Amino acid sequence: MRTMFVAGNWKMNKTIAETRELLSALKAGLNDLQGVERVVCPPFVSLAAAHELLAGTNIGLGAQNMHWEEKGAFTGEVSSGMLKELCGYVILGHSERRTYFGETDETVNKKLLAAQKAGLIPIVCVGETLAQYEAGQTAEVVSSQTRAGLQGVSAEFASQIVVAYEPVWAIGTGKASSAENAQGVHAVIRQVLTELFGAETAQAIRILYGGSVTATNAAEFFSQPDIDGALVGGASLKVDDFVGIVSQSQIAKGE
Numbered sequence: 396m397r398t399m400f401v402a403g404n405w406k407m408n409k410t411i412a413e414t415r416e417l418l419s420a421l422k423a424g425l426n427d428l429q430g431v432e433r434v435v436c437p438p439f440v441s442l443a444a445a446h447e448l449l450a451g452t453n454i455g456l457g458a459q460n461m462h463w464e465e466k467g468a469f470t471g472e473v474s475s476g477m478l479k480e481l482c483g484y485v486i487l488g489h490s491e492r493r494t495y496f497g498e499t500d501e502t503v504n505k506k507l508l509a510a511q512k513a514g515l516i517p518i519v520c521v522g523e524t525l526a527q528y529e530a531g532q533t534a535e536v537v538s539s540q541t542r543a544g545l546q547g548v549s550a551e552f553a554s555q556i557v558v559a560y561e562p563v564w565a566i567g568t569g570k571a572s573s574a575e576n577a578q579g580v581h582a583v584i585r586q587v588l589t590e591l592f593g594a595e596t597a598q599a600i601r602i603l604y605g606g607s608v609t610a611t612n613a614a615e616f617f618s619q620p621d622i623d624g625a626l627v628g629g630a631s632l633k634v635d636d637f638v639g640i641v642s643q644s645q646i647a648k649g650e
């Protein structure tokens with residue numbers, strides 16, 4: 396049985412002071428919930444403060460991106476070693492990184508291999524655009540993103556990777572995918588993972604749904620057999636909503 400996983404992607408939101416405020420409230424709200432791995436991903440500059448605030452809690456900390464090189468002349472970038480001092484997780488290949496910052500399957504793969512080396516758990520995002528969705532190319536797109544992004548990863552590390560299916564048309568739009576549609580795509584992704592790493596490893600990998608997840612629609616996603624949690628954007632900035640989503644994941648799997 397896979398442990399449910401809910402991560403909050405704060406994107407470019409919250410100052411250090413605001414991070415402290417939000418995390419204090421989240422700590423109180425999430426404290427009593429069991430059986431679900433929960434992670435917050437604030438901006439880089441807030442990670443040190445968040446690391447201190449979350450010490451001794453069961454809330455994990457993640458970054459939203461990183462570079463694949465360990466160090467050097469890469470102005471404005473952050474390495475896996477720098478993150479490793481503060482966090483256990485890193486989001487890789489988010490569609491906003493692919494769309495606005497030129498990330499490709501190739502750079503996602505380099506970052507993933509760097510995460511493997513550093514022992515950071517990657518949350519790897521895949522998902523089709525609206526045009527690809529409307530052209531019926533979803534399965535093809537997510538399969539090739541998954542294959543290319545995870546190339547060269549060891550089966551041992553693969554079982555720890557978290558994959559997030561995030562249809563681009565559902566991110567920040569308030570138009571979530573239907574749970575049935577998402578389940579179908581998750582099954583495709585798990586089939587690709589089975590081909591890459593074998594059935595046992597593929598069964599251990601958590602596949603999250605992301606895109607306009609709310610405390611209202613979360614339970615429906617979590618009741619699907621291949622949906623193992625959520626990557627939450629907007630709703631992760633609101634205490635009640637995020638706590639609501641994490642508790643739905645608890646309820647859905649009966650833990």
Ligand code: PGA
Nearest residue numbers: 566567606607627628629
């Ligand atoms: P959203 O974002 O929940 O605001 O749609 C999801 C994401 O980008 O991870």
